[in-house]
Amino acid sequence: MIVLLMLAFVLIIGLEAPDLVKKKMWRELAAFSVFLAIGMALAIPQVYGIRPFEPNAPIEALFKPMAEWLKKP
Amino acid sequence: MPEGGKIDSKQAIFLMVSMVLPTTFLFVTSAIAHLARQDGWISILLATLTALLIAWLVANLSRRFPGKTLFQFPEVILGRWPGKVVALLYIWWYIQVSSEVLREFGSFMVSAFMPDTPLIVFELLIMAIAAYTVRNGLEVFTRINQIVLPLILGSFVILIFLATPEMNLKRLLPVFIENGAAPVIKGAVMPAAWIGNIVTMAVLIPYLNKAKEAYKIAVSATLITSSFLISTFIADISIFGPEVSAGWFFSALNGIRMIHLANFLERMEPIAMTIWIAGGLVKISVFYWVTVLGSAQWLELKDYKPLVLPVGVILLALSIMAHDSIMDLLTFLGTIVIFQDLIIFQVGIPLLLLVVAIIRGQVGTGIEEKEGGKQG
Numbered sequence: 128m129i130v131l132l133m134l135a136f137v138l139i140i141g142l143e144a145p146d147l148v149k150k151k152m153w154r155e156l157a158a159f160s161v162f163l164a165i166g167m168a169l170a171i172p173q174v175y176g177i178r179p180f181e182p183n184a185p186i187e188a189l190f191k192p193m194a195e196w197l198k199k200p
Numbered sequence: 201m202p203e204g205g206k207i208d209s210k211q212a213i214f215l216m217v218s219m220v221l222p223t224t225f226l227f228v229t230s231a232i233a234h235l236a237r238q239d240g241w242i243s244i245l246l247a248t249l250t251a252l253l254i255a256w257l258v259a260n261l262s263r264r265f266p267g268k269t270l271f272q273f274p275e276v277i278l279g280r281w282p283g284k285v286v287a288l289l290y291i292w293w294y295i296q297v298s299s300e301v302l303r304e305f306g307s308f309m310v311s312a313f314m315p316d317t318p319l320i321v322f323e324l325l326i327m328a329i330a331a332y333t334v335r336n337g338l339e340v341f342t343r344i345n346q347i348v349l350p351l352i353l354g355s356f357v358i359l360i361f362l363a364t365p366e367m368n369l370k371r372l373l374p375v376f377i378e379n380g381a382a383p384v385i386k387g388a389v390m391p392a393a394w395i396g397n398i399v400t401m402a403v404l405i406p407y408l409n410k411a412k413e414a415y416k417i418a419v420s421a422t423l424i425t426s427s428f429l430i431s432t433f434i435a436d437i438s439i440f441g442p443e444v445s446a447g448w449f450f451s452a453l454n455g456i457r458m459i460h461l462a463n464f465l466e467r468m469e470p471i472a473m474t475i476w477i478a479g480g481l482v483k484i485s486v487f488y489w490v491t492v493l494g495s496a497q498w499l500e501l502k503d504y505k506p507l508v509l510p511v512g513v514i515l516l517a518l519s520i521m522a523h524d525s526i527m528d529l530l531t532f533l534g535t536i537v538i539f540q541d542l543i544i545f546q547v548g549i550p551l552l553l554l555v556v557a558i559i560r561g562q563v564g565t566g567i568e569e570k571e572g573g574k575q576g
Contacts, residue, residue, distance in 0.1 A: 139509045142509065143506050143509060147506055152502065152503070152506070154499070154500075154501060154502075155501050155502065155503060155506045156506070158495070158496075158506070159506045159510055162495070162510030162511055162514065163510040165510075165514055166510050166511075166513030166514045167513070169513075169518060169521070170513060173517065173520060173521055178521050179521070182296070182518060182521070182522050183522055183523075183532060183536070186536055186537070186540050187536050189540070190535075190536045190539045190540055191536075193539045194535035194539070197235070197386055197535055198535065
């Protein structure tokens with residue numbers, strides 16, 4: 128699994144990065160790298176069955192009272 | 201500007217309909233019947249009114265700042281850094297919306313048709329196609345939609361006609377008396393949040409070739425969407441009645457399974473699946489494009505194409521890890537997300553921006569004068 132995932136990342140870098148370097152679009156390259164790094168940080172732990180963080184927890188806490196109101200008969 | 205495409209008014213209406221309808225028609229009945237029972241169609245009407253107000257708000261706001269999208273005009277209104285924060289919130293929201301739509305798509309395929317296939321297979325496939333269309337730009341998926349949406353709406357109408365022998369309109373009675381107002385209002389929250397995604401117009405308006413028609417586009421898209429949602433709701437309720445419909449995830453799918461004409465016209469589920477896949481692709485592409493474009497504009501990049509694949513990775517990873525099961529997904533969508541969408545992103549922030557813009561006297565220097573200049 129991890130090999131396949133790495134292969135996917137190599138493929139993505141191979142598709143995008145050379146063009147950006149050739150055109151000297153450094154700002155775009157930086158943005159690309161940051162987004163890809165976030166993507167890797169989210170994807171790789173999941174191969175090992177770990178959730179990096181709970182994306183929905185803060186929203187759930189915030190809107191809990193309204194959800195309760197909705198559930199009340 | 202990162203995106204160079206222009207679309208016309210009809211294409212924009214089609215796009216806005218596709219953005220809501222294809223994935224919601226399956227859930228609409230069970231989600232509303234659960235709360236408002238047979239009066240759910242009144243809920244959808246209320247939701248339509250709310251969505252029309254949202255559409256007016258957004259079109260009004262957007263027309264004050266011609267050529268700027270939802271991710272750019274907060275800066276003009278609130279100043280550089282507060283505006284950046286607001287735009288960042290919207291980017292996060294669109295990341296969330298896209299990954300939830302993706303998850304909905306995958307969950308439906310798994311739980312309704314292919315229970316043994318892993319979720320990631322469907323998500324990866326649709327994401328690869330969506331990434332390709334998004335890389336090719338706005339005009340490409342708009343044209344796909346121009347072919348796909350008439351087919352979707354056509355099969356919709358045909359399916360409803362084919363199901364008429366099973367229907368009994370008495371199941372919609374009694375109207376309103378049994379339940380009172382509170383359940384109907386509760387039932388309206390969810391469709392309001394769905395149709396309220398019309399707020400995405402604020403990203404699309406700068407790419408219209410006739411930005412003047414923004415109001416017309418938003419209003420007609422909202423009306424088309426809600427009329428189809430209401431007919432789906434009425435069809436489902438008159439086939440099954442409110443108790444049965446409320447118990448299913450995909451009541452429209454079960455309605456389609458009931459079609460049984462003259463011993464040979466039956467098993468119409470593949471049509472539902474086609475609607476779901478074709479419409480789902482367009483829906484995912486729209487939100488994916490908005491996310492990528494927003495990120496590029498937020499970072500002030502020249503081109504958004506390099507961000508397409510990395511953002512796709514983030515969306516896929518988020519959609520897989522956000523929920524354990526379809527139960528969790530639907531509970532989250534049905535009780536939490538709808539309030540977040542409505543209160544913060546569809547009404548709250550646009551209203552705040554509009555009020556500040558009016559106070560600061562930013563009336564809009566533009567569309568009319570610009571177009572007048574061109575003609576003259």
